[in-house]
Amino acid sequence: MLRLLATIKKEWLLLLRDRTGLSLLFVMPVVLITVMALIEDAPFRDYQELKFDVLTLDNDHGRLGKYIREGLEYTGQFNVIDSLNGKPVQESQALEKVNAGDYKICIIIPQGATGSIVSNANRIVNDLSKRMGVPAILPVSTRKDSLNVLVYFDPASKKAFKSAIHQAIDNFLTQVETDLLLERIKQQLKNKDIAQQDSMVIQLKAVGLKEQLTGPSQQLDVISNSVQHNVPAWSIFAMFFIAIPIGGHMIREREEGSLVRIRLIPGSFLDILGGKMLFFMAVTVVQFYLMMMVGIFLLPMFGLPKLMLGNSQLATFIIAVSIGLTATAYGILVGTVFKTPNQALNFGAISIVILSAIGGIWIPLEVMPAKMQLIGHLSPLSWGLDAINDIYLRNRGVQHIWLHVGKLIACAVLMLCIAAGVEQRRMS
Amino acid sequence: MTSILVQDLHKTYKGALEPSLKGLSFSFQKGMITGLLGPNGAGKTTTISILCGLVSADSGLVKIFDLPQTAAHREEIKKLVGIVPQQIALFPQLTAIENLEYFGNLYGLKGKPLRKLIDEYLQKFGLEQNGNKAVHRYSGGMKRRANIIASILHQPQLLILDEPTAGVDVQSRSMILQFLRDFNAQGASIVYTSHLLDEAQTICQEVAIIDEGKLIVQGTPANLIAQHAACQHLEDVFLHYTGHAVRD
Numbered sequence: 001m002l003r004l005l006a007t008i009k010k011e012w013l014l015l016l017r018d019r020t021g022l023s024l025l026f027v028m029p030v031v032l033i034t035v036m037a038l039i040e041d042a043p044f045r046d047y048q049e050l051k052f053d054v055l056t057l058d059n060d061h062g063r064l065g066k067y068i069r070e071g072l073e074y075t076g077q078f079n080v081i082d083s084l085n086g087k088p089v090q091e092s093q094a095l096e097k098v099n100a101g102d103y104k105i106c107i108i109i110p111q112g113a114t115g116s117i118v119s120n121a122n123r124i125v126n127d128l129s130k131r132m133g134v135p136a137i138l139p140v141s142t143r144k145d146s147l148n149v150l151v152y153f154d155p156a157s158k159k160a161f162k163s164a165i166h167q168a169i170d171n172f173l174t175q176v177e178t179d180l181l182l183e184r185i186k187q188q189l190k191n192k193d194i195a196q197q198d199s200m201v202i203q204l205k206a207v208g209l210k211e212q213l214t215g216p217s218q219q220l221d222v223i224s225n226s227v228q229h230n231v232p233a234w235s236i237f238a239m240f241f242i243a244i245p246i247g248g249h250m251i252r253e254r255e256e257g258s259l260v261r262i263r264l265i266p267g268s269f270l271d272i273l274g275g276k277m278l279f280f281m282a283v284t285v286v287q288f289y290l291m292m293m294v295g296i297f298l299l300p301m302f303g304l305p306k307l308m309l310g311n312s313q314l315a316t317f318i319i320a321v322s323i324g325l326t327a328t329a330y331g332i333l334v335g336t337v338f339k340t341p342n343q344a345l346n347f348g349a350i351s352i353v354i355l356s357a358i359g360g361i362w363i364p365l366e367v368m369p370a371k372m373q374l375i376g377h378l379s380p381l382s383w384g385l386d387a388i389n390d391i392y393l394r395n396r397g398v399q400h401i402w403l404h405v406g407k408l409i410a411c412a413v414l415m416l417c418i419a420a421g422v423e424q425r426r427m428s
Numbered sequence: 429m430t431s432i433l434v435q436d437l438h439k440t441y442k443g444a445l446e447p448s449l450k451g452l453s454f455s456f457q458k459g460m461i462t463g464l465l466g467p468n469g470a471g472k473t474t475t476i477s478i479l480c481g482l483v484s485a486d487s488g489l490v491k492i493f494d495l496p497q498t499a500a501h502r503e504e505i506k507k508l509v510g511i512v513p514q515q516i517a518l519f520p521q522l523t524a525i526e527n528l529e530y531f532g533n534l535y536g537l538k539g540k541p542l543r544k545l546i547d548e549y550l551q552k553f554g555l556e557q558n559g560n561k562a563v564h565r566y567s568g569g570m571k572r573r574a575n576i577i578a579s580i581l582h583q584p585q586l587l588i589l590d591e592p593t594a595g596v597d598v599q600s601r602s603m604i605l606q607f608l609r610d611f612n613a614q615g616a617s618i619v620y621t622s623h624l625l626d627e628a629q630t631i632c633q634e635v636a637i638i639d640e641g642k643l644i645v646q647g648t649p650a651n652l653i654a655q656h657a658a659c660q661h662l663e664d665v666f667l668h669y670t671g672h673a674v675r676d
Binding site: 006256260261262 | 483507533534
């Protein structure tokens with residue numbers, strides 16, 4: 001125990017004297033998380049809180065235009081713009097603005113669109129009436145060509161964004177068509193049976209759609225905010241950066257000869273290794289909680305949402321320790337395999353960036369291609385992030401994170417075994 | 429009783445073209461200051477590494493105070509032996525006291541007895557005013573002295589020093605050599621390597637000159653000099669046996 005505690009104290013003193021290492025471990029991650037959360041806030045807000053200006057040309061001046069306008073405004077995500085500089089929007093002008101990226105969308109409702117829908121509804125009702133033996137009395141247009149609501153997108157628009165808009169406008173069209181059809185049916189029935197006119201209610205939407213919570217005391221949409229992704233993700237990234245100082249320390253100890261001196265002292269080397277690992281694991285856990293504090297207290301000061309921590313603090317602590325263990329083991333492996341601090345620094349930094357990129361730290365794994373998702377799930381950083389998402393977003397507890405914890409510990413043990421093998425080979 | 433017994437030691441490092449040791453044999457009696465001398469590449473460092481258990485020999489026998497240097501006795505031997513490596517095997521960012529406390533703790537020493545021991549040695553080696561200074565701020569001689577203290581905290585019976593006076597000033601050298609004499613007078617055996625043969629001649633009671641992984645000659649400096657009429661110093665004997673060709 002004395003050897004272990006002495007090693008912890010020694011590592012503590014060495015870290016205190018290494019101001020660059022301290023800033024790398026504590027200051028840089030705070031800056032990184034703050035910057036990344038701010039930068040990625042906009043993409044995360046694309047479909048939630050950001051409002052887009054939609055240029056609208058209503059050549060129809062009928063019910064369809066009104067429905068589309070009201071529907072877009074009702075979502076709260078769009079400002080419907082139908083005039084520029086006090087003048088009605090012209091089609092050529094609108095296309096130019098959208099093409100230049102000044103506006104993301106332009107919707108052009110063709111003249112006669114509502115009339116076309118009314119005529120179609122009348123045709124259906126007349127047809128039904130005929131089949132029921134009732135005279136067909138509703139007027140039908142003789143126009144044969146079909147009309148389209150035209151939608152123009154900024155060429156830089158994302159596919160998902162386009163798809164969402166398409167779906168929304170299609171929904172408005174269906175709604176107008178349905179409403180007009182029902183109106184016509186009612187009108188026809190009214191003509192047939194006056195006595196029933198007041199009591200007749202046609203309700204088409206028997207089943208609705210309602211978003212519900214999957215877990216207790218959790219917010220909807222919390223999963224898709226920038227803070228909720230970036231704080232845990234970049235915290236794990238920063239924790240893995242402990243590999244660089246560990247690797248550097250180990251190589252310097254080897255180069256300076258203090259490792260040889262330690263090996264010449266009687267007693268198990270595991271005490272020394274254990275002390276080193278415990279110390280750096282503690283550093284990573286402190287790092288983790290510091291980053292969580294950033295998410296809870298600092299980021300809201302920049303107008304970002306507050307980090308939600310889920311319900312199981314024990315599970316959070318266990319996963320933080322597990323990530324710290326794996327990160328520390330990685331540092332020991334890097335420090336054992338490489339011969340110079342420069343090699344360890346370069347490899348350590350680049351490998352962590354790669355592991356983080358494929359592990360869903362930069363962007364969530366679910367938006368990556370299927371093959372990359374498969375590869376991404378091999379990254380220890382993704383195991384840590386998955387576990388934290390389970391705790392923070394799905395309100396899961398200790399019993400749900402064991403698989404992730406097991407994978408992290410197994411990975412740490414494997415890396416330590418490889419490091420032991422390399423060291424054994426070097427000594428022999 | 430021998431402090432060190434080496435018999436027919438062979439060692440070839442992986443990937444090396446030449447063996448480092450080719451049947452090296454020698455022994456030193458307990459309680460003596462002895463020198464293991466040889467030109468660069470003679471096999472001194474390999475021999476010391478095998479003596480202290482850092483490197484395994486391909487074949488041969490090594491005994492420290494009659495204990496074979498095997499895995500079974502390695503821990504016991506570590507308690508008996510202190511090694512002063514050629515490198516300054518200390519943490520440069522820590523002070524001398526922090527270094528010595530750490531290595532003392534690793535030897536199982538702690539508290540006031542350890543602190544008292546550290547203070548005594550710092551005073552003995554003239555570092556009492558600089559104990560709280562980071563080692564990287566030390567001069568070469570101060571580093572060498574602190575390096576020695578870290579190796580003797582556990583009061584070893586055998587002290588092996590690899591070029592302990594390399595690159596130090598005359599005062600530091602004198603202090604180190606005086607310490608070796610004092611430590612030896614307290615009963616410790618000392619094995620010492622150096623390229624400074626006048627120093628070896630002065631301090632060593634017996635020397636073994638090795639070259640190309642084999643023992644060339646062993647004896648007291650006086651006897652070795654006496655055996656060759658043309659030789660007046662140990663350096664002459666050394667050159668007589670190892671030649672004048674420059675070694676890399």
